[in-house]
Amino acid sequence: MIGARRLFGRIFFYILIAVIIVYTVFPFYWAIVSSLKTGTSLFTVEFIPRHPTFENYVALFKEQPFAYNILNSLIVAASATIISLFLALTAAYALSRIRFRGRSAMLFGILSVSMFPQIAVLSGMFELIRLLGLYDTLIGLVLCYLILTLPFTVWVLTSFMRELPRELEEAAIVDGAKPWRILTRVFLPVMGPALAATGLLAFIVAWNEFLFALTFTLSNEHRTVPVAIALITGASAYELPWGRIMAASVIVTVPLILLVLILQRRIVSGLTAGAVKG
Amino acid sequence: MPREPATVPAVRPAAGLVGAQPGGGDAAPRRTGLPPTPGPTAASAPRRSSLTLAQQRIRSAWLFLAPMLIVLLLVAAWPLLRTVFFSFTDANLSDMSGWQFVGLDNYISLVEDPVWWRSVVNTLIFAVISVAIETALGLIIALTLDAHIPGRGLVRAAVLIPWAIPTVVSARMWAWMLNDLYGVINAALLSLGLISKPYAWLADPFLSMVSVIAVDVWKATPFMSLLLLAALQVLPREIYEAARVDGVSPVKVFFRVTLPLIRPALLVAVIFRILDALRVFDVIYVLTGNNQNTASMSIYARQQLVDFQDVGYGSAAATFLFLIVALVTIVVITFGRVNVAAAGDGR
Structure with missing residues (x-):
């Protein structure tokens, strides 16, 4: 009796796992399948393309500046x-290792910047970017991406550095090492x-960003990938080149997925350091 | 200003009781000995030298912080202040310097605009429903990942896929699957006999909101489940052993033991997601554009600001959204302090 119940439990469990995997993976799988189809075969439901072709991928690079x-x-994303x-790095050292007045307030301030709705800085940022002559340039995008990446990196690195043992720097302090030296020689390694x-x-945050890139770039050659993908359009809503859109989606997603899968343990610890301790 | 070295030891024990001090766990470091008083040598070394050492370290702290602070003032604080400022003007996008003060006019028009209130309601519906589903699903996935069974690594890898996919891409992938004529979802539901005619998932007023929420759930649930998994993995295994030996049913164990223990982490994750959902833009913009049936506050504000070039009015909407998010954050932080203390006790 108990054995039968355990068996059912086990079967239920494996069905649950299968459902989770299908749910999370299927949309991506479907994008791959669709990207390999053209013409009318795109409009028939088949789970393995009968005549796979790379036409969509070729068109993406030939007919529009997708490589750009x-x-x-x-x-x-790399610059930001x-x-x-x-x-x-220096900010996190100060915030995690040196006690000074106003430190908690500053940590709180940094956390609240990462809570800003992007739209709340949009008009001010528009003015700033125009003022600096950076409209429709990559430098302008790097500048405004710092509002997304900087508070986050400070926060995560601060919580990482807090975990490092005190003994690590104590000896250096006794030896009279200056903070810069402690940071570069003791912590950095x-x-x-x-x-x-x-x-x-x-x-990943910068690579995926959409609102700023959509608003602060104008020409096709200066667009980032998310904007390019969002703006691939056909003659009408019913003529959207879905095959090509799916091909673009697959191209930008595959490297990210590979990176994430290779580094999954680190990412999970980084994510939880950034969020749970908030 | 540095503390007198003599007072440091007196302060230390108090700071060490994390559970006793609300908020002791979040902003203040959990480690207690951070002030740079070289413990054993403090008694023997002359008082002045340790004071200058502390002063020196504080000075370099500010030096270390300066570049980051300058950048944040430039890219965050300044634009935010300008947005608030613009919300009291009639500035236009084509010429942002030619503005005039209009007082509260923008806010008055905002309050009188039913389309704006529609976007507020849309945002709230979206935030509450999507976060509720994400929490429930995230919990199920986290519990599955926490169980020690073969295939666990595979599930975790699969779960990371939606998280790694850019929001814009996931929205487009789903837009294709939800396509009314050629979408795989209509085809699947038709062939299963669940629907008798294809649905217009992205055009119908009600279904388009359902679709937007479904896509967000797909994209954001992994984040939720990873946060919850982290909380589950630090729970003491002995409790479960004891419960199993006593023959307590798994359902009871979940509601009586697991849920109360992970409550603090669960609340933090929910709050993060709600704050995120209140400013939603990408997923809705790509799926349904500026359509009023699904437009969020961010979409409304951007449409006014960029498409209609009305910087003053758009800034008022953006400021309104900022105030809502700020309010939620403040409420949460006051109420979150209690949780941190509770987390300290619970573990």
């Missing part, structure tokens, strides 16, 4: 990440994994 879009996204990590995880998360 990818390059733009890479440049913008590197600048954020650089600024956040052990921060590699933390920096990689935080950097990857910041990169």
Whole structure:
């Protein structure tokens, strides 16, 4: 009797797992299938394409500046990440290792910046970007992406550094080392994994950003990937080139998924450091 | 200003009781000995040198913080203040310098605009329903991932896929699946006999909201389940052993033991998601554009600001949304402090 119940429990459990996997993976699988179909076969439901073709992928690079879009996204996301990590590293040391008046208030302030709705800074940012002559440029995007990546990296690196043992720097302090030296010689060498995880998360945030990129770029050549994908249109709503849209979706998603799968443990710890401790 | 070294030891024990001090866990460090008083040498070393060391460290702290603070003032504080400022003017996007003060006019028109209130209601419906479903689903997935069974790694990898996909991409993938003529969802439901004619998932006023919520749930549930999984994994295993030995049913264990223990983490995750959902833009914009049936506050504000070039009015809407988010954050932080203390006790 108990054995039968356990067996049912087990079967139920595996069905549950199968449902979860299908639910999370199927939309992406369907995008891959659709990206390999053209013409009328796109409009028939078949789970394995009978005549797979790479036409959509070719068209994406031949007929529109998708290669530029990818390059733009890479440049913008990488720059925002590197600048954020650089600024956040010293800030996180100060916030996690030195006690000074106003520290909790500052941590709170940084956390609240990451809560800002992007729309709340949009008109002020528009003015600033025009004032600096950065409208429709990649530098302008890097500048406004810092509002997304910087508070986040400071927060995550601060919680990472807080976890490091006190003994690590105590000896250096007794030896009379200055904070800059302690940071670069004592902390930096052990921060590699933390920096990689935080950097990857910041990169993903910048890579996926849509609202600023949509508003602050105008020409097709300066668009980032999300905007390019959102703005692929046909002659009418019923003539959207779905095959091509799916091909673009697959191209930008595959590298991200690979990265995430390779680094999944680190990402999970970085995510929870950033959020649960909020 | 540095503290007198003599007072530090007196302060330490109090700061050490995390559970006793509400809020002791979030902003203040959990480690207690952070002030740079070299413990054993404090007694022997001259008082002045340790004071200058502390001062030195505080000075470099500000030096270390300066670049980050300057950047945040430039890209966050300044634009926010300008947005609030613009909300009292009639500034236009084509010429933002030619503005005139209009007092509260923008806010008055906002309050009188039924389309704006529609977007407020849409945003609230979206936030409450999507976060509720995400929490329930996230909990189920987290519990599955927490069970020690073969295939766990596979599920975790699968769960990370929606999280890694850009929101715009996931919205477009779903828009294709939900297509009324050629979408796989209509085809599947038709062939299963669940519907008799294809539905217009993204055009129908009611169904379009359902679709927007469904896509957000697909995209955001992984985040929720990972946060909850982290909370589940620090729970003491002995409790479950004891419950199993006593023959308590798993359902009872969940509601009596697991849920109360992960409550603090659950609340933090829910709050994060609600704040996120209140400012939703991407997923709705890509799926249904500026359609009034689904437009959120962010979409309404951007439409006024960019499409209609009305910076003053759009800024008023944006400021309104900011105030709502700020209010929720403040309420949550006051009420969140209690949770942090509770988390300290619970573990």
